Amino acid sequence: MTAIVRLNNYIAGAWRAADAEALPVVNPATAETLAEVPLSPAAEVAAAAEAAMTALRAWRRVPAGDRIQPLFKLKALIEANIDDIARTITEECGKTLAESRAEIQRGIENIEVAAGIPSLIQGYNNEDIARGIDEHMFRQPVGVVAAVTPFNFPFMIPLWYLPYAIACGNCFILKPSEKVPLSSQKLFDLIDQIGLPQGVVQLVNGGKETVDAILDHPDIRAISFVGSTPVAKYIYSRATANGKRAQCQGGAKNPVIILPDADMDMAAKILADSAFGCAGQRCLAASVAVTVGSARQEFVERIADIASSRKVGYGLDAGVEMGPVISQQSRERIEQLIGLGRQEGAELLVDGRGRAVAGYAAGSFVAPTILDHVAPGGELARTEIFGPVLSLMHSESVDEAIAMVNSNRYGNMACIFTSSGAAARKFRVEARAGNIGVNIAVPAPMAYFPFSGWNESFFGDLHAQGRHGVEFYTETKVVVERWPSEWSRTF
Ligand code: NAD
Secondary structure (H helix, E strand, C coil): CCCCCECCEEECCEEECCCCCEEEEECCCCCCEEEEEECCCHHHHHHHHHHHHHHHHHHCCCCHHHHCHHHHHHHHHHHHCHHHHHHHHHHHHCCCHHHHHHHHHHHHHHHHHHCCHHHHCCCEEEEEEECCEEEEEEEEECCEEEEECCCCCCCCHHHHCHHHHHHCCCEEEEECCCCCCHHHHHHHHHHCCCCCCCCCEEECCCCHHHHHHHHHCCCEEEEEEECCHHHHHHHHHHHHHCCCEEEEECCCCEEEEECCCCCHHHHHHHHHHHHHHHHHCCCCCEEEEEEECCHHHHHHHHHHHHHHHCCECCCCCCCCCECCCCCHHHHHHHHHHHHHHHHCCCEEEECCCCCCCCCCCCCCCCCCEEEECCCCCCHHHHCCCCCCEEEEEEECCHHHHHHHHHCCCEECEEEEECCCHHHHHHHHHHCCCCEEEECCCCCCCCCCCCECCEECCEECCCCECHHHHHHHCEEEEEEEEECCCHHHHHC
16 A cells, blocks of 8 residues: 655745645545645745745846746746646546646646736836926836635646746745645646746645635735635635735636527537536536527537537546546535526436446546526526536527626626627627627636636736736836936036
8 A cells, every 4th residue: 555645835945844734635536545735824824925035035136037037947847747747637636638738738828928027017107207307117026925726727727826926026825725736736846946046936735724824924915816706705805904915716607698590519519518628617617508589499409419428437538528526525516506406497408416437436426417497596597506517598689698697696707609790799798797708618818818707706906817917916116207417407
């Protein structure tokens, strides 16, 4: 029997053990324990913040062109190790190997954008705002910053923040999800090789106690968070009450409208990939499809066929199209919500509950599920399921469908399938969500666009990625200056 490895924290350029209780990290397909993750106490956060504060003095004065050089090395190292990282993501998170590789690629794109920070961090200025007086705006780093991340994209989401933060001259602390800490260990194993000065980045494993210590630490100036809405609200409130900047991305309940003039084959295929890809555990997963008028029959038949034929299994096995959900607890919660939908009067068109996968009896599998005639005002229509479950609703007009979309308390994304430019434009203008798809069902912004959740999907103002990331991680300093000189006096 091999001993189970206990994970370490990375502080001041070295791995160290935390004196703390630990939780098992469980492979959701096999139920095997992969490692133990420490629930770091406040003392570990204090040590990480101290190391970051010490490094900050020199790091913020390193020219931006030099600060980005380690990022090029990081990109090359991630590419060289992509198979190993993808396997780790699949083992701890459950998604298929292809999904894991795609996630790594999206993470790399953020490193590439952050490598442009010498340009992105530029300020602006005016000469002669009054005779002989100039005014400039510079961007300076905020200081020590931290990110708290969720389980569903364990490698990509830390990279929504880390590259921007450090390239802008900040020092950074990551607290990854305790359910999937191994992907961050891999990331920091590579970061250890890229020549960053010690203390520029820290990894502190843990749970709520660790997060609370981050929220209350006086030297940590900004918090980036991604996770569920109740926790996003809590973190936003506590961080801002403590005078910190905060950008907190929350949960979602993502609607997609299908008009009768849509290409139905394409709509059903793309929507199935959105609803069931990553086992429905994407914050941009479609969870409600609203058909308009005669779209109903054709669409429902097609999506039911695709859902019933999707191959569910262990993400490392060839041919598998969908892996397990993150835990048995999550499987039970999803199955209860499917039951609730039935109690509220929905028809269970495809039932993915109780799916056994040969060879993986202890896996937390839920197969694709479709509920038809879901009540628009019911609890199922309002609750984030975060599993491979698609709810179907029907409407008689585009206006009615848009009103259904806009009754959603979240606003992470909304999509439409149509061949009408006018309908698509109306939807784009009126839909109350921050990421919009037109004949697209996972409208994930590229790294040079902000990840624009709205309503209960986001608390803050500046989002992750791109220019928003640069603004979040910098403070503006305005300088008004006059230089009396012999030349100006005699002129
Ligand atoms: P979660 O909210 O349970 O956990 C996220 C992080 O918060 C973890 O690091 C966890 O340790 C920490 N945490 C949990 N409870 C806490 C508490 N009470 N106090 C302080 N910290 C706490 O989320 P999850 O289950 O890991 O991730 C799934 C959720 O994330 C879904 O709701 C999904 O929609 C959302 N998500 C949103 C986006 C987005 O861009 N909007 C992206 C990915 C995931």
